[in-house]
């Protein structure tokens with residue numbers, strides 16, 4: 124390839140601290156694949172990773188019960204047939220250790236580790252206009268320079284503790300689920316508190332209830348949950364899955380969330396009550412997100428249709444939880460089914476029939492303080508050996524806020540996004556040349572690996588285009604960014620989930636200034652997202668300036 128500008132060619136030497144063509148932040152699902160793609164382009168690339176191993180989310184979230192809610196065999200990388208043929212999932216919804224093993228296997232197979240520096244926490248990244256390079260600073264003072272900065276820092280990686288008085292005073296063991304220790308944590312026979320009942324809380328509670336002497340769940344907002352129906356994968360079944368990979372991957376490309384589940388074309392309001400009930404029963408008895416993503420086409424956009432499925436699931440909760448008062452507390456009242464991310468569960472509701480489990484509704488009896496010995500609510504004091512915070516994340520933009528990212532004129536990304544993120548296709552930000560985001564805000568949210576592979580491919584094609592032109596400065600125009608934002612905002616109109624507080628709408632009571640909803644993600648579904656991105660490529664990236 125002849126280029127007007129000399130790019131550094133990879134010589135396989137990662138010990139050099141010289142300039143890089145591209146630096147990727149994060150060695151999780153998206154960062155690993157992005158590195159693979161950068162090597163394919165022949166660029167000299169380095170990944171900076173805060174943890175001591177690869178895996179990202181699957182490295183940090185080691186809490187009891189952590190596992191996929193997406194079918195394992197759809198969450199797999201699809202870029203290598205050899206990899207698809209080699210890897211054997213043991214369960215339809217794999218556990219965290221299995222997923223972490225998988226990502227380590229990928230890193231080994233493609234010899235990715237030699238271009239990854241672990242224990243490298245990026246705290247600042249500044250664009251230097253004179254050199255047209257990013258200067259990247261680590262917490263230990265190391266400094267790197269790269270023409271392109273690629274963030275692969277995840278959408279759920281900046282964990283948040285509750286803003287409750289006395290959090291730091293507890294003298295027992297306390298863990299946030301996303302900062303879970305690598306050493307085994309023994310909950311057996313202990314007095315355990317779990318705060319939070321999102322997908323993570325639900326998975327943790329199910330496991331903790333099996334061994335804890337006393338488990339007390341502090342719930343602020345109940346979530347609608349549905350059964351996971353996980354099973355083992357036999358060798359024969361794995362063979363069949365392998366044979367069907369092309370079909371499975373093609374199916375994922377067609378559905379809004381990149382799952383195998385896509386909406387049923389019927390309206391919940393048009394079918395007879397008998398047909399509707401039978402369909403809901405079928406979905407409730409099937410594995411995975413079918414009841415969420417494979418339901419009647421209008422349950423997520425029409426409140427009357429949504430009320431029907433909400434009523435169905437409320438009945439299931441009442442059937443499964445013996446104490447009607449507890450069942451009532453577990454039924455959401457302020458949002459409809461599937462309008463927040465649906466936690467999938469395995470005998471979650473039955474946990475509340477156990478004598479060692481208590482559910483505390485913090486709306487009835489608010490937590491007043493965390494004390495050295497436990498938690499004090501308005502109703503009294505509870506003593507605990509362990510407090511587990513399943514209190515979630517400063518989602519989507521939180522990981523960006525942890526790094527002092529500055530673009531043209533020293534403008535900080537935090538300031539640029541003060542009233543919500545602004546992006547072009549979720550990949551680029553005006554005023555931040557040569558910064559590309561893999562799985563940034565306004566990209567899709569769904570089956571993470573499917574979206575991440577698409578993202579990294581798109582970014583890599585953009586880089587190929589830039590490098591072929593010898594461009595050393597790649598920046599989206601304000602107009603293109605504005606147009607995309609308008610489209611993202613429009614695509615969310617009518618979706619019930621966008622009128623509900625959750626991490627998907629950017630609300631987090633534990634982060635200052637995050638009580639109002641924001642446009643955080645693209646709600647138009649993967650096929651439309653892909654079409655927009657591919658149109659930009661076909662159009663020779665008309666909204667992007669190459670210098």
Ligand code: N01
Nearest residue numbers: 190191192285319320321322323324343344464513514515
């Ligand atoms: O976080 P969340 P999560 N006092 O924000 C509560 C993915 N995931 O870690 O709803 C009391 O959903 C908060 O209450 P409220 C998945 O996409 C994937 O559970 O704000 N409670 C809520 O109950 C998921 O959606 C898998 O009223 C407080 C909880 O903490 C995303 O990660 C598995 C509180 C936080 O729930 C995030 O899930 C697990 C306070 N001060 C997760 N502050 C897979 O399947 C917060 N809460 C791969």
